[in-house]
């Protein structure tokens with residue numbers, strides 16, 4: 745098995761060892777539901793693509809709301 749050490753896998757290793765509150769947070773992505781590890785407690789998306797997808801969905805929802813007015 746090939747193990748690629750990414751920034752996230754390092755965060756996950758730290759999270760598994762120390763748990764929440766040591767600069768490592770486990771979150772579930774609001775866009776795709778994937779579990780991910782982050783150093784930012786406010787993070788809500790696992791990657792930029794998910795954040796953009798959610799952003800575009802918000803824009804579409806707003807346009808749809810405006811169209812009904």
Ligand SMILES: [Zn+2]
Nearest residue numbers: 773776790794
């Ligand atoms: Zn995601």
